[in-house]
Amino acid sequence: TSSNWIVLTTIFYPTFAVKRLLLLDDWMLVIIADRKTPLSDQKRLDYGIVQYIPENSYARKTIGYLVAIQCGAKVIFETDDDNVLKDLFIKVLPKLSSPIDISKAAFHGKRSSFVNIYGSFGEPNIWPRGFPLQQFKNVTEDGWSSLRRNDEPISAYIQQFLADLDPDVDAIYRLTNSFRLGHIQFDPQQTP
Template sequence: MLFGVITTIFPDAPAIGVVRQHVDDLVLVGDRKTPPAASSDIRLLSIDDQFAEFPEFAGLMPFNHYARKNIGYLHAIARGATILFDTDDDNAPTAQWKVPQPEIVGAISGKEFANIYRLYSDDTIWPRGLPLDHLQDAQNFTVEERRGSDAAVAVWQGLADLAPDVDAVWRMIYDKEFIFEKTPSPDHVVLDEGTFCPFNSQNTLWMDPSSFPFLYLPWTVTFRFTDILRGYVASFGIWRQGKRIGFGPATVEQARNPHSNFKDFLSEVPMYSLGRTVYDVLAKSNLNGGDSDLLVMYEDLARAGIVEKEELVSVERWINEIKRLCSTGQAVP
């Protein structure tokens, strides 16, 4: 069952109606600023709903914060989600949007950091979260064709046209609408273990329920770092499971909600300065592919000063909620 999960203060945003047409069920996670939804076809989790369903975990998530989206993930898992479409209220799927099932993929290896966006454009562009000291790296990674059925992709990251997920440095320099004009061959690529490209929460399909624990969004880092840090953690955890992260062409158009680029920049400063450190910390984490890996990685990140120790309480509660849902048969294990 394909669930979409969005957190919003605009429950009737046009893009949300488009998302609803592409999923079996859609969950909107409300916050203190979220008014009721006009459409009865969309499930809006109010603050009261969140506390009724997950009282302990809902109390750990801060209000007016993107990490409340975690409660939407749990709600979808509890209702049997087998694929989870993670997106935002300003990303509208286009006619090209679909769950990827490529016959052939390009497997990428040979670098620790790879700017996948450059496969889909000859213009200067990079994903939010790519360490800035890697912007000028030559794109000399190895691409090997493989059967798509052999790729074991746990997460597909689709790109976004018009306002792609780039950082504030790019936006302050270029400040323009952007279209990914290239289609590489193969048009979907998969990152081999150790090769990392940041992925976000805007046009992202989580394909494997065994990797759902890595959906967790941290709340003790800045807003613009939240989903990027999640992507680092998820990549290492998913690699240890023997699975991969994949990227594909732009299949949504983002009509970006109002932002201050400079405020975004200030929120991204830790992301710029800590990306390399996060990679190195997680590369040394003692992972076994089991239930404890998420907590192990966050304990290592806390020791490195990247997240606060309070984060560990939330991570433990999250893991317990996932286990509870699976043990009661509400969720797919």
């Protein structure tokens, strides 16, 4: 087995994105399929939390994390069934990353402790799923650039990467900007 695991939820047959993940040599894949996987099988897992996780919920991915950890995961790559890897490679930063590993770091502004990182990559009018809408105005007024040069080591225990085309955006954004979905391109070269 591997210490590198990929966790995703889906209700579909294997997509192109999932098939690409299966081509990665040093990674194991666990898929939580909600109601499509018999719920009785999920409930037989020895995790007390399973009974509290609602069906048809993103939170079911928690079951996948627990399975991966129980199977020896040291690194978990969380993704979705529609996020296609550009390269057949997943970059994992060291847990204590130097300024060479992470040359820029996010910071929060004066009026909000939240950061909308999407604006720093050329998409200032998009916000990620889970971003508190009541903080949106504060973050906007503090300025979109949320990155600064990094001069010290950073503990990088949780790492997330941008997903072009159809990123995890807030439901209100999806409802009000559906014409953009499937066409969003982040700019990794944008200068903060």
